[in-house]
Amino acid sequence: MAIGDIVQLRTEVAFGQILSLSAFHFVALTNTATWADRIADKWVDDVATFFTAMLSPDCSHGQVELHDVIGNEHHRTFIDIIPPVMGGLGGAAAPGQVAAKVTWYPGGSHRSQRGRTFLGGVAADQIENARRINGDVDTLIRAWADTMLSLWGPSGTESGAQLVILSRQIDGAPRSPVVGLPVLEYNVPSIIGTQRRRLL
Numbered sequence: 001m002a003i004g005d006i007v008q009l010r011t012e013v014a015f016g017q018i019l020s021l022s023a024f025h026f027v028a029l030t031n032t033a034t035w036a037d038r039i040a041d042k043w044v045d046d047v048a049t050f051f052t053a054m055l056s057p058d059c060s061h062g063q064v065e066l067h068d069v070i071g072n073e074h075h076r077t078f079i080d081i082i083p084p085v086m087g088g089l090g091g092a093a094a095p096g097q098v099a100a101k102v103t104w105y106p107g108g109s110h111r112s113q114r115g116r117t118f119l120g121g122v123a124a125d126q127i128e129n130a131r132r133i134n135g136d137v138d139t140l141i142r143a144w145a146d147t148m149l150s151l152w153g154p155s156g157t158e159s160g161a162q163l164v165i166l167s168r169q170i171d172g173a174p175r176s177p178v179v180g181l182p183v184l185e186y187n188v189p190s191i192i193g194t195q196r197r198r199l200l
Contacts, residue, residue, distance in 0.1 A: 055087030090123025
């Protein structure tokens with residue numbers, strides 16, 4: 001691997017017949033060969049419990065996938081989380097298309113090229129008036145997002161990698177190669193979002 005390479009970490013959360021997938025991108029700040037594997041290790045050891053804390057106990061987070069976006073290592077690795085990390089808030093999960101959201105922002109002139117993470121598996125009893133997450137969900141999402149930035153933000157403790165928003169277009173035209181825009185801040189909207197739903 002080389003400085004400037006980009007990997008994707010894809011997470012899987014299962015509940016009922018639903019598999020909720022989220023993707024996060026990281027740019028290499030080092031030439032160390034194991035930089036991408038360390039991202040997966042840190043996720044499993046230090047992040048996964050924060051990632052599931054705001055989700056229903058119906059939810060099980062049992063695997064992450066790591067693969068290259070930019071780089072020539074042909075990195076594609078599946079890492080099982082044993083035992084799976086379970087959700088810990090509220091009762092039964094809301095329908096699969098219902099999701100809390102985090103919006104990630106880069107800096108400078110790229111601010112409009114924000115990224116979003118949809119968090120499926122929030123408990124139905126943690127959604128107020130069928131449209132807003134409650135304060136407990138908000139607090140736990142922020143704890144997770146703060147953990148992400150404390151590790152991989154601009155001043156993160158993980159000096160070998162940085163969390164980025166993957167930018168595939170500029171001014172309506174495809175970028176070649178794609179560009180990783182460093183994440184500087186985030187926002188947690190209170191209104192729930194919707195995501196595509198497919199049965200397993």
